[in-house]
Amino acid sequence: MNYIDSKSLYFRYRNSTEDVLKNVDFNANKGEITAIIGESGSGKSTLLRILAGLEVPQKGELAINDRVLIDEEIFIPVEKRGIGMVFQDYALFPHLSVEKNILFGMNKMKKESASKRTCEVLDLVSMKEFIKRYPHELSGGQQQRVALARALAPKPGVILLDEPFSNLDANLQGKIRNELKTILKTSGETAIFVSHDKDDLEIADRVVILNKGEVIQTGTPADIFENPKNEYVRHILGI
Numbered sequence: 658m659n660y661i662d663s664k665s666l667y668f669r670y671r672n673s674t675e676d677v678l679k680n681v682d683f684n685a686n687k688g689e690i691t692a693i694i695g696e697s698g699s700g701k702s703t704l705l706r707i708l709a710g711l712e713v714p715q716k717g718e719l720a721i722n723d724r725v726l727i728d729e730e731i732f733i734p735v736e737k738r739g740i741g742m743v744f745q746d747y748a749l750f751p752h753l754s755v756e757k758n759i760l761f762g763m764n765k766m767k768k769e770s771a772s773k774r775t776c777e778v779l780d781l782v783s784m785k786e787f788i789k790r791y792p793h794e795l796s797g798g799q800q801q802r803v804a805l806a807r808a809l810a811p812k813p814g815v816i817l818l819d820e821p822f823s824n825l826d827a828n829l830q831g832k833i834r835n836e837l838k839t840i841l842k843t844s845g846e847t848a849i850f851v852s853h854d855k856d857d858l859e860i861a862d863r864v865v866i867l868n869k870g871e872v873i874q875t876g877t878p879a880d881i882f883e884n885p886k887n888e889y890v891r892h893i894l895g896i
């Protein structure tokens with residue numbers, strides 16, 4: 658069975674008459690990086706929000722590591738899923754230092770272990786010397802790494818990233834992309850990220866292409882580049 662296993666997800670926003678996700682099956686293997694890619698409005702962020710527990714699908718099933726999070730009877734809310742999240746704007750607490758931002762997510766852990774883990778994750782993202790700084794004293798790329806460290810700190814098993822590269826300038830994007838891959842692979846987390854940029858696919862083990870709320874194609878980046886299913890996929894890949 659897949660580490661993340663979802664079946665027939667349907668989702669519609671409350672004030673809308675249209676399904677934003679239609680019959681979406683989404684799977685991911687343990688320790689792999691999956692990219693969700695598609696045009697603006699195709700439902701990428703909505704799918705990520707459903708995996709996180711921030712939105713409730715009208716229909717469908719979701720299990721992570723054999724634990725049912727959504728089915729006809731069960732809905733496990735966001736705070737009980739233990740999933741790490743990194744949002745577009747990094748969402749660091751501005752009034753807390755880097756250290757306190759990271760400790761925040763480990764409030765149930767013993768102080769000593771939490772401090773040790775904070776150093777460990779800051780080391781992983783090469784930000785150890787910034788431990789006492791505040792978010793406004795960091796560049797966009799550094800804030801992104803702190804946000805990543807915060808999400809990784811409790812060892813969540815699954816980490817979700819919404820457009821992790823979109824706020825960085827083009828020069829930085831390539832560098833951070835490769836760093837992110839190394840960090841995620843070192844941590845062993847199963848990672849899902851949303852993107853609209855085909856260049857981001859180079860760090861993915863698997864790709865899921867969405868169009869108008871439907872999964873059009875899934876596979877390794879090489880598979881998809883070699884055998885694009887239709888014109889839409891070609892368009893997304895820029896080929």
Ligand SMILES: Nc1ncnc2c1ncn2[C@@H]1O[C@H](COP(=O)(O)OP(=O)(O)OP(=O)(O)O)[C@@H](O)[C@H]1O
Nearest residue numbers: 670673677695696697698699700701702703704853
């Ligand atoms: N809160 C909301 N209420 C109603 N409709 C919404 C809401 N949020 C998003 N939508 C609609 O749902 C659809 C999918 O949105 P979503 O944000 O998931 O797309 P996306 O692929 O992530 O887009 P982008 O690349 O622009 O971020 C869009 O048509 C959008 O207008």
